[in-house]
Amino acid sequence: xxxxxxxxxxxxxxSFILVVSFSYIxxxxxxxxxxxxxxEPPYVVNNTFAIKDGANSGDWDNVFDPVIDTxxxxxxxxFNVKDSNPDVLNVRLCIGTAINPSxxxxxxxxxxNFPIVAPGIHSPSLGAPLTYTYNTNPTGTLEGIAETxxxxxxxxxxxxxxxxxxxxVIVDDNSGEITTTPFTFNLINNAPSVPxxxxxxxxxxxxxxxxxxxxxxxxxxxxxxxxxTLTYYxxxxxxxxxxxxxxxxxxxxxxxxxxxxxxxxxxGTPGVSQAVTSxxxxxxxxxxxxxxxxxxxxxxxxxxNLPTFVDIHLSDEDIIAGExxxxxxxxxxCAINPTQGNYSSINMIxxxxxxxxxxxxxxxxxxxxxxxxxxxxxxxxxxxSNNFRTYNIGFNAAESSADNCNYTLSILSGDSQGIEFxxxxxxxxxxxxxxxxxxxxxISWSSGYLWEYVSLIAPFYTDTVxxxxxxxxxxxxxxxxxxxxxxxxxxxxxxGNILINLEWEAxxxxxxxxxxDGKTATCWDLSSDLSNALQIDDDNIQETDSSNxxxxxxxxxPSRITxxxxxxxxxxxxINCNSPSLNxxxxxxxxxxxxxxxxxxxxxxxITFTV
Amino acid sequence: xxxxxxxxxxLVSALFAISFVSAMGVTxxxxxxxxxSPGQSSFFTFQIQSDDFPLTCVxxxxxxxGLELAFTQEYNIEANQKYNIKPQVIIPKDTPVGAYKALFxxxxxxxxxxxxxxxxxxxxxxxxxxxxxxxxxxxxxxDETESNIVIWITLLTISIVILAIVIFFLVRKRxxxxxxxxxxxx
Numbered sequence: 001x002x003x004x005x006x007x008x009x010x011x012x013x014x015s016f017i018l019v020v021s022f023s024y025i026x027x028x029x030x031x032x033x034x035x036x037x038x039x040e041p042p043y044v045v046n047n048t049f050a051i052k053d054g055a056n057s058g059d060w061d062n063v064f065d066p067v068i069d070t071x072x073x074x075x076x077x078x079f080n081v082k083d084s085n086p087d088v089l090n091v092r093l094c095i096g097t098a099i100n101p102s103x104x105x106x107x108x109x110x111x112x113n114f115p116i117v118a119p120g121i122h123s124p125s126l127g128a129p130l131t132y133t134y135n136t137n138p139t140g141t142l143e144g145i146a147e148t149x150x151x152x153x154x155x156x157x158x159x160x161x162x163x164x165x166x167x168x169v170i171v172d173d174n175s176g177e178i179t180t181t182p183f184t185f186n187l188i189n190n191a192p193s194v195p196x197x198x199x200x201x202x203x204x205x206x207x208x209x210x211x212x213x214x215x216x217x218x219x220x221x222x223x224x225x226x227x228x229t230l231t232y233y234x235x236x237x238x239x240x241x242x243x244x245x246x247x248x249x250x251x252x253x254x255x256x257x258x259x260x261x262x263x264x265x266x267x268g269t270p271g272v273s274q275a276v277t278s279x280x281x282x283x284x285x286x287x288x289x290x291x292x293x294x295x296x297x298x299x300x301x302x303x304x305n306l307p308t309f310v311d312i313h314l315s316d317e318d319i320i321a322g323e324x325x326x327x328x329x330x331x332x333x334c335a336i337n338p339t340q341g342n343y344s345s346i347n348m349i350x351x352x353x354x355x356x357x358x359x360x361x362x363x364x365x366x367x368x369x370x371x372x373x374x375x376x377x378x379x380x381x382x383x384x385s386n387n388f389r390t391y392n393i394g395f396n397a398a399e400s401s402a403d404n405c406n407y408t409l410s411i412l413s414g415d416s417q418g419i420e421f422x423x424x425x426x427x428x429x430x431x432x433x434x435x436x437x438x439x440x441x442x443i444s445w446s447s448g449y450l451w452e453y454v455s456l457i458a459p460f461y462t463d464t465v466x467x468x469x470x471x472x473x474x475x476x477x478x479x480x481x482x483x484x485x486x487x488x489x490x491x492x493x494x495x496g497n498i499l500i501n502l503e504w505e506a507x508x509x510x511x512x513x514x515x516x517d518g519k520t521a522t523c524w525d526l527s528s529d530l531s532n533a534l535q536i537d538d539d540n541i542q543e544t545d546s547s548n549x550x551x552x553x554x555x556x557x558p559s560r561i562t563x564x565x566x567x568x569x570x571x572x573x574x575i576n577c578n579s580p581s582l583n584x585x586x587x588x589x590x591x592x593x594x595x596x597x598x599x600x601x602x603x604x605x606x607i608t609f610t611v
Numbered sequence: 612x613x614x615x616x617x618x619x620x621x622l623v624s625a626l627f628a629i630s631f632v633s634a635m636g637v638t639x640x641x642x643x644x645x646x647x648s649p650g651q652s653s654f655f656t657f658q659i660q661s662d663d664f665p666l667t668c669v670x671x672x673x674x675x676x677g678l679e680l681a682f683t684q685e686y687n688i689e690a691n692q693k694y695n696i697k698p699q700v701i702i703p704k705d706t707p708v709g710a711y712k713a714l715f716x717x718x719x720x721x722x723x724x725x726x727x728x729x730x731x732x733x734x735x736x737x738x739x740x741x742x743x744x745x746x747x748x749x750x751x752x753x754d755e756t757e758s759n760i761v762i763w764i765t766l767l768t769i770s771i772v773i774l775a776i777v778i779f780f781l782v783r784k785r786x787x788x789x790x791x792x793x794x795x796x797x
Contacts, residue, residue, distance in 0.1 A: 317693070329752045332642035337693070340636035340660050425639070456660075457734050458636030463664065463721050465730055490730075496636055509728075608718070610733040 041177035042083035044169050045127045051185050052076040054222035061185070069162070069186035071224050073149050073289065074135040079169060082127025086119035087173035092140075093132050094168040097147050102168035102180055108147050109165060111140035151189050151289040161189040161291055188223065192216040192230055192293035195283045202301040204356050206264035210234065212296065214285050228287040236265070241280045241297045265302040267439035275439030277302040304439035305355035307405065309446040312368075312432060313349045316413075324349075326430075326449045333427060333450040336419060340458035341495035342575070343418030348409040350393055352435050359395060359405035359435075366393045366407050367433040370419070374426055375450050381429035388428075389419065407435065422497050422572040425455040457611050458496030459569065465490050465607065467534070467590040481596045485542040486535075486589030493577050493585045494569045502564035502586070503610040504536055505557045509594075511601030521599045526556040528595070534605075535591040536563050542591040551591065560610060634662030637717050637734040642752050645700060645741045649708075652701040654753035655739055659686065659694045659717065668719040670698070671733070677706055678713045678741060687722060697753070706743050713739045 050060035053070040060078070061068040081091050091114040094107035101107045114130050122128035134149050155163045167183040193215040200208060212234075220227030232251045237243020247261050268277035283296045313324040314334035324347075326334035338344050350366055352359070369390045371381035383390050391409050399406040411417045430451050434441035466488035469475020473487035494500050508516030509524045516523035526533045530553055535542065537551040545551060552563040565583035572584045594603075640657040647653055659668055670682040679701040688694040700713070716735035 317695075323752055329642065329750065331644065332752060335641050337638045337658050338636075339693075340634060340662075452641075454641060454658075455639035456636050457638075458634070458660070459732060460634045461730060461732065463730050464728060467728075495634065604728045606729050606731060608731040608733055610716070610735050 039087070039173065039175045039177055040084040041179045042081060042087065042089050042122075042171040042173040043179050044171065044181040045080035045082050048078070048080040048126070048129075049167075049169070049181075049183050050078050052078075054225045055220065056222070059222050059225070067186055068184065069188045069223065071188055071218055072226060073187065074133065075149065075185075075187075076131060076133045077167070078129060078131045080122075080127040080129050081117060081169075081171050082122045083119070083171070083173045083177075085173060085175065086123070087175045087177075088119065089117040089122060089128070090114075090172040090174060091117060091130060092170040092172075094170060095149075096144070096166050096168075097163075099166050100168065100182065101143075101166050102170055106144040107140075107168070108142050108144040109139070109149060110134065111142050112137060113140060149187055151187060151291060153291060156189075156191055156291060159191045159193075161191060161289065163187045189228075189287065189289045189291055190217045190224070191291045192228070192285045192287050194294045195232070195285060195296040198281055198283065198296070198298045198300065200300075201298065202303050204303060204305070204358070206267070206302060207261040208300075210281075210300075212283055214283075214293075216285075216287055218287065226288075228289075230285040230287055232283065232285045235282045236261075236279050236300060237282075238279060241282045241295070243280060246279060247281075265300075267304050268302065270304075270306055270437075270440040270443055272442055272444045273306055273308060275304040275306060275437070304437050306437050306439070306442040307352040307354045307359065307364075307435040308442065309432075309434075310351040310353050310404075312351070312449060313347075314430075314451055315347050316345045317347065319347050319349050321349075326451060327446075333452045335452040335454050337454045338419065338421040338423070338425075338456040338458075338497055339413045340456060341421055341460060341493075341577075342414050343416055343420055345413040345415070346391075346409065346411040346418055348391070348393065349396075349399065350407040350432065350435070352405050352407070354403050354405050354435075354437065356437065357403040359437075360397050360400060362438065364395060364436050366435045367391065367431075368393055368409065369431040369433070370451060371429045371431065372423065372426070373429045375429060377429075379429075381431045383431060383433065386429075387431075389417070391417070405435070419453065420575055421456065421458070421495060422574070422577075423453055424571070425453050425497055427452045453497070455498050456496040457498060457500065458494070459492050459500055459502075459609070459611055460495045461492040461609070462490040465588075465590060467605075468592045478592070478594065480594050480598060483542045483591055483593045485540055486537065486591045487540050488589065489540070490588045491585050492569065492588065494571055495577070497571055499568035499571060500564070500611045501568045502562065503560035504552070504554050504563050505560045505608050505610070506534055506554045507557050507606045509603040509605035511599065511603045513604070519595070519597070521597060522601065524594055524598055524603065526554070530555060532593050533595075534593075537589045537591055538587045540589045554590075554607070557606075557608065634660075635666060635719055635732065636660040637719075637737065640737055640739050643738065643740045645739070645751050646744055646747055646749055647700075647702045647741055647751070648744055648747055649702050649706045650704040651747075652699050653751045654697050654699050656695050656697045656753065657737065659688055659692075659696060659719065661688045661690055661692045661694065663690050665690050665722040666719045667722045668717050671716040671718055671735075673714040673716055673735060675713045676711045677703060678711050678739070679703065680713055680715060680739065682715075688719075700739055700741060702741065702743055708743050708745055711741045711743060713741075715739070 050062035051068055051070045053059055053061045083089055093112045094102040095110035096106045096108050098106050117128045151161045151163055155161045164184055164186050169181045172178045195212045195214040197213040199211045216228045218224040218228040234249045235244045236247035238245040246263055246265050265277055268275035279300045281298050281300045284293050286292045312326045313319045314326055315324040316336045324334050336344055369383045369387045371386045372388045373379045373381045373386045379386055393407040393409045396406050396408040427450050430449055432447045434445035468478045468484035469487045471477050475487050478484050508526050510516045511522045519525035519528055534554045535551040536554055538549040552561050555561050570582040570584050573579050577584045638658040640655045645653050666688045668686045681699040715737050716733050718733040720729055720731045
């Protein structure tokens, strides 16, 4: 160490000694005083108590608000504690349902001890901030009969619910000072509004999707925060509101909801146009506090619109709507033309209107019964009474659209389901069984319509005939001036449905194809010897007619003679036309007695029969 | 005196087969009891059913009682057809109110030539009944077709008149303003 360093150390020591010495001199020279600093009570810092009542950061209710309230059952509390002394603070939050809960030993909601607040924590001017969140922080050991921050219907009036809770904040500085600061707050809630607007109010679905409107004004705004989530209850019963035959549903979704049916609503009893089942719906909702709205009660009708008759078309041909209606052109009804010698065809379209427009979704049929009961008869025509033909008519999707439903029937000519040709013509009754819907069929159904079976003249006969006794038929050829008995049989059969009276006539036979006019070498004038010329017979013997029809002399056109069964050619009674008791057929032979003077050749005549 | 017999081959109606049957049928006209006022007309229909042979059928009016029946002169029907014929019944304007009945026949013969004598059926007494009334109370089944015809005839007439007017004005305009080429020549 050099001299300069030693000097510095010395200077420091001297300065220290001088300072100590001067200090002793001053103290020893002043007057003696005393003051006592006591222990001050800890406290809750003014205006710091608040309760969270909104979503925003500033949404806290405190003493500056008219009322401290919250809609949050998980509400958050905050306040600051302080002690002027550097004491360790014990803070207890006591919440009860009665006033002064901490003094009455009734901290029955919250009795929570905060962690100790060290002096250094509460030393700032605003003290130590403390927060407590209900249902997050422990409630502590409760006193009395435990309760929660909640509401019941007893706390509600006119749809508004409120309950006051009492808070004591107890601060102990562990130095003998304990302060209790009381607060109150209200837990508030609006009951859910009455649900409304059940939709649908009527339905065609036995298990419909239901919606309704429900409102709760606790929508999440300040003092109404957090927004309530509603739970819906829906009941649908058969007899009264509150019964649960079809639906007893709880749905915890935040909007009007569908509900699952426990059993479908049954279809009602058919009336004229509808089958209605009235049900009783009751809907209500509860909110976060399990506060229940008033009941919403409405009727829900299950409606089945029954198919209504529009028209029926009937024809033996393709249906032309404007012409085949059985209802439009009365008294002329829809007509079916017989098919000669066969079964007629039948085409039918039954048109119905189904307002529900769901005829394609389920298989329905109708039945058409045709009777041979005359329209003027008092006899009835039903599927079991006087029915002649009963047809099942199936739904025809291709011929239907929306609410226009068509049921069709098509029977081809020759089908034994058709109508035999020999059925008598007339205007007859029909019966149309109603088309059913899900609930059944209308009790009022149009079925009293008529159909007509048209008259058909249909004599089956040859279009060419042999006259006389040809050698090919076993005869000896045609000789002049004598009777040549007809040997070729031509049989006429009545293949229609009306009695046939026959008249016959013939043109003069000629061999050159010309029209005859009087007797020539190539023309045989039938009128020149009427009774001795051309005869028609039902047997091949010209001379005698014992048990058969008498021969008749066919006259020259335009005159006619009558030849046929007495009373006419009968109508058949079977498809085969083979009744031994009916004159359904007529055998014909043609006897000729050509005069002399005719040249050899092939002679033609035109035989016309009139029916 | 012995009766002298002259043997002559007298072939009548040489046929290919006697077993061929001429099957045809005619239905009664529909509808009956047509309601019309004097001066009006409507249609009716009936059916001719042929079998294996084509037919040519000709209407023959038997009795009209003052009604007018409008047929086609003849109807050619193919084999195995159900042929609908739709004639018209017309009520003359001066026809008194009352019930009327016209009768007609249809005479049908095979369309094709046959090598023998034809047998021709004639279906007669086919009725057309009309109630002539001063005021109609209902539509008839085939009124609409008639209405369509009237409408079409009316539209056709109007079209012809309009066309004639247009042509008239075009010709007149052409006369009033000679063509450019004519002016050049002048």
